Amino acid sequence: EVQLVESGGVVVQPGGSLRLSCAASGFTFDDYTMHWVRQAPGKGLEWVSLISWDGGSTYYADSVKGRFTISRDNSKNSLYLQMNSLRTEDTALYYCAKGVGDGWNPFDYWGQGTLVTVSS
Amino acid sequence: EIVLTQSPGTLSLSPGERATLSCRASQSVSSSYLAWYQQKPGQAPRLLIYGASSRATGIPDRFSGSGSGTDFTLTISRLEPEDFAVYYCQQYGSSPQAFGQGTRLEIK
Numbered sequence: 001e002v003q004l005v006e007s008g009g010v011v012v013q014p015g016g017s018l019r020l021s022c023a024a025s026g027f028t029f030d031d032y033t034m035h036w037v038r039q040a041p042g043k044g045l046e047w048v049s050l051i052s053w054d055g056g057s058t059y060y061a062d063s064v065k066g067r068f069t070i071s072r073d074n075s076k077n078s079l080y081l082q083m084n085s086l087r088t089e090d091t092a093l094y095y096c097a098k099g100v101g102d103g104w105n106p107f108d109y110w111g112q113g114t115l116v117t118v119s120s
Numbered sequence: 121e122i123v124l125t126q127s128p129g130t131l132s133l134s135p136g137e138r139a140t141l142s143c144r145a146s147q148s149v150s151s152s153y154l155a156w157y158q159q160k161p162g163q164a165p166r167l168l169i170y171g172a173s174s175r176a177t178g179i180p181d182r183f184s185g186s187g188s189g190t191d192f193t194l195t196i197s198r199l200e201p202e203d204f205a206v207y208y209c210q211q212y213g214s215s216p217q218a219f220g221q222g223t224r225l226e227i228k
Contacts, residue, residue: 035217045157045165045208047217059215062121095164106155106212108176110164 002026002109004096009114016086020114022079022096030054030074033099035107036081038092038116048094049081053102064090086118122147122211126220132228139196141223143209148189153213156185156194159222160205168207169194201227 008020020036036048049060049070058070069082079096093115097107123146133139143154152172157165167176169185172192182197196203204227209220 037219044222045159045210045219047210047219050215050217059217061216100170104153104213106167106170106176106210107157107165108167110166112164 002098004098004109004111006094006096006111006114009094009116011117011119012086013120014086014088014118016118018083018086018116020081020083020094020096020116022111024077024079024096024098027098029072029077031102033102033105034072034079035097035099036070036079037095037097037107037110038090039095039113040089040092043092046092050099051079083116086116088118090116091118092116121216122149122214122218124209124211124218124220126207126209126223128223129221130224130226132226133199134228135199135201137199139194139199139203139225141194141196141207141225143187143192143194143220145190145192145211149192149211150213152188153211154185154187154192155210155212156183157208157210158203158205159208165208196225199225 003025005023035050051070067085071080093113095113096111098109099105125144127142154172156169159165173185206222
């Protein structure tokens with residue numbers, strides 16, 4: 001059974017940093033592109049970032065480019081999101097999602113999310 | 121950057137009726153890399169349709185997708201009580217990937 005479990009969400013002050021983690025199981029992690037997607041309270045979905053199977057390619061939404069860094073450790077079946085220079089508008093539930101394959105694919109499995117609150 | 125606009129914002133229908141949801145892209149979506157997701161309160165999104173018209177594993181055949189280029193449609197042929205939720209379209213063929221703002225399907 002595919003499982004994605006996010007962690008690391010907390011309350012942080014504006015300008016602060018945070019690292020989110022996503023532990024994956026039930027599939028061959030290094031065969032798949034992985035993504036972060038966020039959802040502000042009561043709002044829609046916003047794609048944040050993707051990383052290729054080997055970490056060699058990464059892409060970001062304009063809203064987080066230069067502040068967030070996606071990475072993965074295939075030996076630990078884990079995905080990460082380093083978030084720096086946090087802003088109040090980064091407050092959201094952050095989902096880890098698995099691509100259907102490597103490359104440009106939709107997302108067939110999602111975690112339950114971890115809540116990041118940026119507030120003074 | 122491709123912007124997706126969904127309409128209507130809210131759709132009020134009764135069980136058994138047909139639902140038609142629209143997603144319009146600001147520029148052509150390459151290779152029909154267009155997906156639809158369903159999200160219920162307190163749950164993660166669920167993939168329904170990918171490649172504009174292919175149903176994901178386990179999705180009932182009352183759900184169908186169509187369209188190409190800039191205009192895409194999700195149709196639910198006969199609404200079941202469990203279909204009332206928020207629906208999002210997504211383009212995944214280019215970066216930055218994008219979701220539409222969602223259509224809320226509510227019980228009339």
